[in-house]
Amino acid sequence: MATRSNQLQMMGLLFSYGGESIMKNCITKSEGSLRKYGGSHSLIYISILILDYLLSSNQHKTQTPHFLRHASSFRNSMTTPVKNILVSSVKSANSIGRVTPSGSSCCKKIVFISGTYGIKVNKIHDVQKQSINQVYIEKTSTTITHWYARLTERRNPEGFFNFNFIHPQLFDLKSRITTFTRLRGYNARISLYSYIYIGKNPPPRTACMEVISITLGLVGYRPNDRKYLLDMKVFVDTDSDERLVRRMRRDISERGRELDGVLKQYFKFVKPAFDYYIAPSMVHADIIVPRGGENEVAINLIAQNVMTQLQQRGFKIREKLLHANFGMSRPNSLHLLPTTPQIRGLHTFIRNKDTPRDEFIFYSKRLIRLVIEHALTMLPFTSVTVDTPQGVPYEGKRIATEKICGVSILRAGETMENALCEVLKDVRIGKILIQTNLDTGEPELYYLRLPKDIKDYHIFLMDATVATGAAAIMAIRVLLDHEVPEDNISLCSLLMTEQGVHNIAYAFPKVKIVTTAVDPCVNEKFYIVPGIGNFGDRYFGTEPSDQ
């Protein structure tokens, strides 16, 4: 009986949308299989929401827009949403899943929240991913399914095998707005909707401030809804028989349903929902893209448009081929040692492939000492007057902080630890081991040992060579995760590339970079060119024998 009353309740809800045929379909008969939300067929809206989020010490935030009111005015007239565009100047890259500590000093970010949904989830995913991938910006994607209203106990799942999962009312639109606004702010928890079980799967995923955030499925979008600030609305169109075929294939093979159930669901819920809600909203679209993900031209167009919009708003997109930046002015955070003859002479010795190991070690130690001494000048100093045995006061300086820590990136960075200890009394040394996975080319963190209260320390991050900067960026992220302020970090190395310098300066503009030389580029094996070879191997003698 409870089932029955729930159904009536359900019907009552649907009725408000005038979906009579659907309402009738919701009278349930028990079915043996679970129904799952079968993906969306509807509009793609790529919304570009640009925000300037300023993280000052007072946690000052931009005004959060007021919440979406509930859906009675779904059919309101179309008006162009007001663009509420704020431009940020400083950018910082965070990858998905990393939590930016609130109150950290990585300040302004540009956050794009783009909403998409369209015919056939796969196709939409393709379109959005390809178009946004082309823009080479960190992004996170969420789907409308993340905002399924929690099906409570009162709504007995067993009674809803014929449940229409596509209905707008099912979605917890309010919480989607909340999530969006929080996504602009710091990080947001996005619950994962399970396709197997009705309900939400813990633990929720945390998404950080991204440059572009894509939402799949904007059911319930109303064109006059200012909160979304959609600039570009794209409709991905495919023939209905293609849709059916794809749906069948997906549901049967991937999600393990039966043919009967699939077809039934399709004709009962999916097709009417499309005809009733989604096809009419095609009129809202600015661009209609046929053939989905294979439509290269359309994807290029969309990507171009996104990039143009970003650039117009002052956002400098990280180029994929950074050696196109060769000759560009170097970032301010780079402190290059002045190129004295001694430094060039030292480089001549250590770059020479015929230098024997003991000489290599000797000269690299000298060079390391110079780098460390130079990096020391970046510390804050205070003036101090002392008494001398001669009775005359002397005005000197003292390093303003007692808490200095060196963190070396094994193995090559370890060679630099000694120099730091020789120059500073009572300096602590931490270690990080990051190795590049040879298959994927991505750096991986293997070992970590840091002092406990490291967030109060000035850090000298030491690595002898920096090629692409991937390992250094990962190490800096590790430190930031331990709440070290970004401008307390100095990266010291002997040799870097233009690419590496720009990568690190782009990702972490406040980190100081100290090096003796900057080489032009990196070869396909990720060795610096002209370079020095593999510094760790040459220093420790673990070179592989030549083929």
Next chain:
Amino acid sequence: MNDVDDKTINLNYALDDDEDDNDDDDDGKVRENKNNILVKTMFLMEQHSSKTILKMYGNSLIRLVVEEGLNQIPWSPRSVTTPTGCQYDGVQFHRGTCGVSIVGAGDAMEQGLRQCCKSIIIGKLLIEHDPGSNEATVVFAKFPEDITFRKVMLLSPIISSGDTVIKAVEVLKDYGVPENNVILLNLFMTDVAVRTLSQSFPKMTILTSEVHPTAPRHFEERYFGVGAS
């Protein structure tokens, strides 16, 4: 600091003072280093620095001065092949340098010099300087035979009146070393000494880290941990 010529390089060149500008070259680097150097000199000058601290900061200051001094050695271009197979255009320093230390505080700098050049020849001078008079006498001198052809790094960390160094350079000249081959490496100098030395030996290159009216005479005693006799 009015009448020094551009052969005197002060690693600790103070930009913001109202003094007249020196004609030093590559001042940009010098100024960046300034605070760093002042930290070290502070430890050296301080009354209550322990031996360990004084030695540690003294060594690092000596290293800085020596590295800067090695920049004065003539060089020529040289191209090497790196392990990636590319060419790198570097420099090669001409051979033929030696160090001459003035016994006393100068010994402290020998180790720093050897840390930079592994097997550099080091000669020794023992000069007795009567504090009362202006005269100094050479008691002991040992140099390499071909010192006339070598660039000489004269190591004397603390110079107060400058008389000792004047004598030392005169001895070197007696042995045939041309004046412009002498590079004086020093940590603390007085203004008086700077003027005297640059007037007496205008072609000599002077490298110092701090110019201050009072020279820390206690440096040698504290560094080695033994009192002077």
